[in-house]
Amino acid sequence: MTIRKIRNANLLMSWVSRAFEIFQEFSNRSGLKFDDFKNKPKVQIKKILKRHLRDEYEDKWSGELDLCTVDSNKKLRTYKDFKIFLRFEPYLKVECPKYRIAISKLRMSAHNLAIETGRHKSQAPDDRLCVTCNVPETEMHHIMECTKLSTLRDPLLAVCRKEIYKFDNLQVERQFCRIMEVNTVDLANALGQFLVEANNMSS
Numbered sequence: 001m002t003i004r005k006i007r008n009a010n011l012l013m014s015w016v017s018r019a020f021e022i023f024q025e026f027s028n029r030s031g032l033k034f035d036d037f038k039n040k041p042k043v044q045i046k047k048i049l050k051r052h053l054r055d056e057y058e059d060k061w062s063g064e065l066d067l068c069t070v071d072s073n074k075k076l077r078t079y080k081d082f083k084i085f086l087r088f089e090p091y092l093k094v095e096c097p098k099y100r101i102a103i104s105k106l107r108m109s110a111h112n113l114a115i116e117t118g119r120h121k122s123q124a125p126d127d128r129l130c131v132t133c134n135v136p137e138t139e140m141h142h143i144m145e146c147t148k149l150s151t152l153r154d155p156l157l158a159v160c161r162k163e164i165y166k167f168d169n170l171q172v173e174r175q176f177c178r179i180m181e182v183n184t185v186d187l188a189n190a191l192g193q194f195l196v197e198a199n200n201m202s203s
């Protein structure tokens with residue numbers, strides 16, 4: 001055997017050994033066994049592995065997201081309330097880039113509302129107040145309640161009534177979450193417009 005062949009054989013062995021180790025670790029966590037793949041076509045094996053890996057990732061992802069509470073002072077404290085599915089978000093299909101950016105920023109709490117700026121100053125959540133309404137300026141306050149945005153809010157709520165089932169029968173927290181899920185492009189356009197205009201008002 002030439003040196004090149006030996007080196008290739010070693011590389012192959014290390015690759016195969018590592019893949020085997022990964023499978024064993026994965027098998028311990030997922031309960032999958034080699035027998036589950038016996039005599040199955042490659043396409044099906046790929047499908048099974050992909051599904052288990054995705055499930056495992058979703059478990060880990062939602063577990064970590066659940067730890068983001070207001071008390072924990074984590075940035076994604078609101079995101080966890082409406083981000084239920086790991087998926088391509090419908091609002092990303094909105095044509096206007098300004099709207100897409102505004103929605104992304106609000107969903108990720110990358111904004112200048114007091115609930116976020118106060119977090120940087122280590123203020124208690126109850127002290128992060130809206131200067132107009134003198135209540136905590138959360139994302140929900142901004143979208144659903146802030147009095148300075150009442151006029152801008154009307155067109156958004158009109159679209160919500162069309163796009164969200166029994167919108168008026170939901171409690172305000174639920175209404176907020178359904179809006180932030182942004183499940184349709186029409187809703188995304190209305191929310192994007194609200195956010196951009198609200199931002200223009202404050203700048």
Ligand SMILES: [Zn+2]
Binds near residue numbers: 131133134
């Ligand atoms: Zn306010």
